[in-house]
Amino acid sequence: MSGICAGRVAAVTGAGRGLGRAHALGLAAEGARVVVNELEGDSAGEARRVVEEIRERGAEAVVHHGDVSTDEGAASLVATALDAYGRLDTLVNNAGILRDRMLVNLGEDDWDAVVAVHLKGHFLPLRHAAAHWRAEHKAGRTPQARIVNTTSGAGLLGSVGQANYAAAKAGIVALTLVAAAELARYGVQANAVAPAARTRMTERTFAEAMAAPEHGFDAMAPANVSPLVVWLASAHSAGVTGQVFAAEGGRITVMEGWHPGPVTDKGDRWTPKEAGEAVRGLLAGARVPGAVYGAGGSGA
Numbered sequence: 001m002s003g004i005c006a007g008r009v010a011a012v013t014g015a016g017r018g019l020g021r022a023h024a025l026g027l028a029a030e031g032a033r034v035v036v037n038e039l040e041g042d043s044a045g046e047a048r049r050v051v052e053e054i055r056e057r058g059a060e061a062v063v064h065h066g067d068v069s070t071d072e073g074a075a076s077l078v079a080t081a082l083d084a085y086g087r088l089d090t091l092v093n094n095a096g097i098l099r100d101r102m103l104v105n106l107g108e109d110d111w112d113a114v115v116a117v118h119l120k121g122h123f124l125p126l127r128h129a130a131a132h133w134r135a136e137h138k139a140g141r142t143p144q145a146r147i148v149n150t151t152s153g154a155g156l157l158g159s160v161g162q163a164n165y166a167a168a169k170a171g172i173v174a175l176t177l178v179a180a181a182e183l184a185r186y187g188v189q190a191n192a193v194a195p196a197a198r199t200r201m202t203e204r205t206f207a208e209a210m211a212a213p214e215h216g217f218d219a220m221a222p223a224n225v226s227p228l229v230v231w232l233a234s235a236h237s238a239g240v241t242g243q244v245f246a247a248e249g250g251r252i253t254v255m256e257g258w259h260p261g262p263v264t265d266k267g268d269r270w271t272p273k274e275a276g277e278a279v280r281g282l283l284a285g286a287r288v289p290g291a292v293y294g295a296g297g298s299g300a
Contacts, residue, residue: 001030001058005030006030008033008233009088010034011035011080011088012092012094013077013094015050015092015094016050017033018222019150019222020037021046021222022221022222023053023092023225023226024051024061025054026226027055027226028059028060029059031228032090032233033085033089034059034060035081035084036062037063037065037077039065040065046131047064048143050097055209064076066070068121069116070124073124074121074125074127075128077125078128078132080123081250082132088133088145089143089145089146090146090148090234091147093125096117096150098114098162099113100165101163111164111243114164115168117134118172126175126190127146127234134183136187137187140239146232146233146234146237149176149186151173151176151193152165153192153194154166155168155171156170156194156246163298171260173257176191177242189232190246191243191245192243193229193232194244194245194246194247195222196248196249198220217249228245244257262283262286264281
């Protein structure tokens with residue numbers, strides 16, 4: 001198949017439905033061979049259906065049912081791509097869950113589960129893919145490798161009732177920035193996307209905002225986010241790394257992240273009272289952060 005991903009192999013985690021499914025289909029439509037990851041269990045059949053759908057459209061795909069929040073599962077994801085197609089060019093980290101609670105009601109198990117699936121589930125596949133690409137580089141076969149991570153408006157701006165999810169998604173941004181800096185020498189680019197789309201998670205949390213319209217453009221359709229992901233996953237995105245993009249409907253926003261704002265320097269040690277007065281003065285001139293899109297949630 002032709003397309004901007006022709007000849008490339010991409011692995012997509014959490015690809016049995018929602019955003020992951022849309023990304024897998026979008027990558028395949030642009031010529032990629034796709035490893036469709038979904039954890040064994042209730043979602044296993046959905047992953048197989050995505051593979052069948054890709055094959056019916058004339059592209060290639062295989063299923064991977066490993067748990068990417070474990071070292072064994074993440075390693076087998078990369079191994080599946082290499083065994084099936086002899087290469088891996090793109091990793092799209094998308095798998096996620098929700099366990100929403102207010103802070104005073106948030107138990108340790110719900111904290112650990114969300115951080116494991118989102119943050120650890122990004123780190124481990126990234127680490128194993130990066131080790132492969134580093135080996136390729138050392139062997140004189142420097143890749144045009146791509147990592148596309150999934151963060152969220154909750155991770156960028158905070159979200160009431162989602163302390164575990166927001167912390168994990170913020171961690172993914174930091175992980176992306178480190179990966180971009182460390183892996184550039186091996187031919188690897190890393191970026192993150194904060195999607196606003198209708199998925200199994202968001203259609204419950206933001207039911208009204210995520211409802212599909214009866215007519216016209218469906219701004220919350222997961223497939224709206226995938227073109228950006230597919231482009232970032234391709235060799236055509238050369239030179240774009242260490243970036244975070246918000247995506248909703250037909251809108252793409254470059255997120256500028258933390259940067260120095262108003263500053264003052266006494267040139268000596270402050271007293272607590274002086275420090276407080278200085279901070280209030282600085283805050284009066286600071287830019288107030290705010291939501292840049294839709295419901296402020298993520299689809300993964």
